[in-house]
Amino acid sequence: MMWDPLWLLFAIPGLILGIYAQIKLSSAYGKYTRVGVESGLSGAEAARKILDHAGLTDVPVEEVGGRLTDHYDPSKRALFLSADNYNGRSIAAVGVAAHETGHALQQQAAYGPMTFRMAIVPVTQFASQAYSLIFMASLFMLWTRHTAMFSHLIWIAVAAFAVVTLFQVVTLPVEYDASRRAREQLSRLGIIQGHETEAVRQVLGAAALTYVAGMVSAVLNLLYLLSIARNRNS
Numbered sequence: 001m002m003w004d005p006l007w008l009l010f011a012i013p014g015l016i017l018g019i020y021a022q023i024k025l026s027s028a029y030g031k032y033t034r035v036g037v038e039s040g041l042s043g044a045e046a047a048r049k050i051l052d053h054a055g056l057t058d059v060p061v062e063e064v065g066g067r068l069t070d071h072y073d074p075s076k077r078a079l080f081l082s083a084d085n086y087n088g089r090s091i092a093a094v095g096v097a098a099h100e101t102g103h104a105l106q107q108q109a110a111y112g113p114m115t116f117r118m119a120i121v122p123v124t125q126f127a128s129q130a131y132s133l134i135f136m137a138s139l140f141m142l143w144t145r146h147t148a149m150f151s152h153l154i155w156i157a158v159a160a161f162a163v164v165t166l167f168q169v170v171t172l173p174v175e176y177d178a179s180r181r182a183r184e185q186l187s188r189l190g191i192i193q194g195h196e197t198e199a200v201r202q203v204l205g206a207a208a209l210t211y212v213a214g215m216v217s218a219v220l221n222l223l224y225l226l227s228i229a230r231n232r233n234s
Contacts (some may be wrong), residue, residue, distance in 0.1 A: 007132050010224040014217030021209040029208040032092040032199050039191050043085040043097035050101040050185045059104050070096050072103035076119050095200040098186050102178030113173045127163035154229045168218040175211045179204040
């Protein structure tokens with residue numbers, strides 16, 4: 001099944017977009033990591049300033065290992081920045097840090113898409129783990145000519161992956177809104193100057209493109225699963 005030409009038809013567009021997104025991100029982030037921000041603030045200091053201005057003084061900003069491992073954990077109400085962005089005093093560092101504070105601001109404002117995404121995290125984690133096992137089991141049933149069992153399992157696999165796809169779809173407005181909030185706060189608090197706004201937009205836009213690629217890939221994979229389920233049951 002993995003060499004099914006139809007699978008390639010659905011997989012290649014997402015793969016190409018994913019590679020393009022990674023190239024864009026590496027290029028934009030690499031470029032503006034080397035450009036210092038005029039305010040002289042580090043990513044951690046910028047994040048702290050935004051959070052404190054919003055009254056989120058109890059949200060810690062912590063350093064974590066790895067590259068571009070930056071994230072906001074809504075369950076812990078804590079912001080984690082990779083070493084380069086925590087300590088860096090570049091346009092890229094403050095841009096990424098501000099983006100993560102955007103998620104904290106979303107949680108504070110009870111932003112609908114983020115609230116929904118948080119609610120479906122447990123079921124998404126279960127579905128993503130169960131999907132592969134169920135899909136492989138359905139292929140085994142097809143190979144052993146247990147077509148009735150295959151029909152049941154493949155539709156369960158479709159349902160499980162639909163949950164994963166829904167999570168990817170909901171992630172898009174969450175990420176774009178966080179970037180919008182980041183740019184607003186960076187300008188409003190004087191962390192970046194007017195001529196630095198475009199550089200921040202490029203960094204955050206490239207990062208957002210990786211989420212677009214993830215969503216497109218998920219949607220195409222879901223369509224492929226649906227085509228298998230329908231064709232084998234027709």
